[in-house]
Amino acid sequence: MSWEVVIGLEVHCQINTNTKAFCGCSTEFGAEPNTQTCPVCLGMPGQLPVLNTVAVDKTILTGLAINATINLESKFDRKNYFYPDLPKGYQISQFAVPIVEHGYLDIPNKDGDEKRIGITRIHMEEDAGKSMHEGLDAVSHIDLNRSGVPLMEIVSEPDMRSADEAIAYLKQLHQLIRFLGVSGADMEKGQFRCDANVSVRRPGEPFGTRTEMKNMNSFRFIKQAIDFEVVRQIEIIEDGGAVVQESRLWDSVKNESRSMRSKEEAHDYRYFPEPDLPPLRVSQQQVDAIRAGMPELPGQLRQRFEAEYGLSSYDADVLTQTLELAAWYESLVAAHPVDPKRCANWMANELLGRLNEAGSDLSESPVSAKRLAELLDRIEDSSISGNAAKTVLDAMMESADSADAIIAAKGLKQVSDTGAIDAIILAVMEANPAQVEGYRGGKDKLMGFFVGQVMKASRGTANPGLVNQRLVELLKG
């Protein structure tokens, strides 16, 4: 009998604010340790937290984008635990009444259909500091710059049935967060981290006992960790054992997870209402204003690109992966409106391909949308062939010269002069009498040979349409 996998995900996402959740300390990444702290985020006695209004607005915006209910009154609670990177001894979080509840995301599933993943809640909380243990013997080092940085915790329903579905959900959520501009969501910087709750059961039975894989910040590790955990749980149950509810840590070096049971024992968070913070009230007008300012979401943008520009769903998908890509594409189309599909091909295949090979991304592109459009204009007016344009683009990646200057310098201007092309064709025919005879004897396939020879003789500058047309004519004899 088969096993069914059940996965629920908790994503901690750093809200991109200038300052921390409850004090005016900078959140800038990479500062010297402990230079962005104050008595509030250091947990010194007598300090009072004051909530960052931008963190509230961005959490509401995220809630609206996942079709959730915004609670006009929500509360903060203290989550108590003891750890040196948590100087207050508690984390300010939202436990009983979060600001966002009951949302969902639709993810593509493997039948090309969509599957709805429920999102239980999004609550605001503050991050802890950073502990460092590596290379230290009897001590740990603590940097509290991150202490108090605002987070959204996005908690899904246990709606995913495979590691692939979990990754599809995470990627969709990650893209959405980036589009909304509510978080940098840079996984390497820990701005988007995931806990995965995993259990297995026989189809139709109640949920099995779950384990929680903590704090993963790469899609690849999350998939590996879930796959590993599923196998581990099935083996335990098939051997007659029982899965123990616990937190586990993924070791990406050893490719295995290990129990964090030692810490689990101490997990009794004793939540209680945060006495320093009165209820958070937001007005319906505030929510409506945030909704009115919501940017176009990835799905809407993808559909618009297909409808407005006639792109394939594949190209539309590629060009809407990030807002930056989409904006770049639209500025290219604005500069070369005659053929949006050509714009998509040249941007997605040629430009991004070259950037990818060079290990850089669009923001570092030496070729602006305007310059690329000038090149596409030359294809449009038949000044150069598509092939020659690739050579020009190669050169444009290396220099600031315009497409026209490069075309002139390299002598790549397409020859569309019938007389010049006829001269080349006649020379090729003279050099290949046997093939001419063969073609005239009925070997139509030799046409390809002649086209190739003529293009080669013209160094790719002959207008291919005209070459074909003139070849048919002249080979008739």
Place this chain on the structure above:
Amino acid sequence: MEIDVRKVAMLSRIRLTDEEAAEFGPQLSSIIGYVEQLAAINTDGVPPTAHPHDVAMPQRADVVTNSNRRDALQTPAPNTESGLYVVPKVID
């Protein structure tokens, strides 16, 4: 209500002698017992509240107002090194 004094002490990182545990257990229980009198009050129709004052939370503009005061702030720390707090070893 019986209180597990040892557990509470462990969670709070407070070391208790057996005598202290024996002394504080009944004290904590009697405090809880006193507060439990509230359970007898009929609260039908009273909305739950988490805060005694009927005020909405004041909020703060997202503007950096604090500068680096590391040296002053680290004065009370028992041990620092290169700007980092040094604590007894902790590891997951």
